[in-house]
Amino acid sequence: MVSPIDWTENHSIMKGESCQEVGLFLENFMNICLECDALTKNPKFCNKSCSAKFNNRRTPKQAPKGQCAICGKVIWKRLVYCRECNTKTDWANITLADIKFRHLTQYATQIRYHARKQYKRSGRKQACENCGYSKHFEVCHIKSIHTFSDDSKIEVINHSSNLIALCRNCHWEFDHGILIL
Secondary structure, three states, X not given: OOOHHHHHHHHOOOXXXXXXXXXXHHHHHOEEOOOOOOEEOOOOOOOHHHHHHHHHHHXXXXXXXEEOOXXXXXXXXXXXXXXXXXXXXXXXXXXXXXXXXXXXXXXHHHHHHHHHXXXXXXXXXXXXOOOOOOOOOEEEEOOOHHHOOOOXXXXXXXXXXXXXXXXXXXHHHXXXXXXXX
16 A cells, blocks of 8 residues: 555655645544545545446456356346347247247237247338337237147248237237237
8 A cells, every 4th residue: 555655756746845735634534545645534535436336346246157058158147048048949840839938928929029029020010000109019829829739830830921010009909818819
């Protein structure tokens, strides 16, 4: 640690005063930041940034580590697949049973995510196909995901003939049998 007198000699911030006078002033009223050696009224650090840098160097945060289920690469523990393996998913050959096995409770979410991507790639109208509302639309399945058997391929479930864009109101009406397409 640098003493206040050494700091003033090195930085020569207060000219015209002797180093002893400045040193007494600094010892009584000012401290030196442990990270950047700046003068501060705070006990250890001049700001939160210096505090974080200093403390993170002493005790770095340890992220929980896991392994990718396909390639074994070290990843965050909450993930199942690394970024490279996750993009290699061949949706044409994956079945509904595969998705249910991988994602257990959120399999329908994964299928809907893929459906939105398929719909946007298809070049179809980006608006409700019933009322024409274009600020927000939801891609929904004409034949529900739950009516397909477990050996059905995701490519069949998310085929463009089974997808339709509807606004929230029309989607609710469609799901409750009020709107018939």
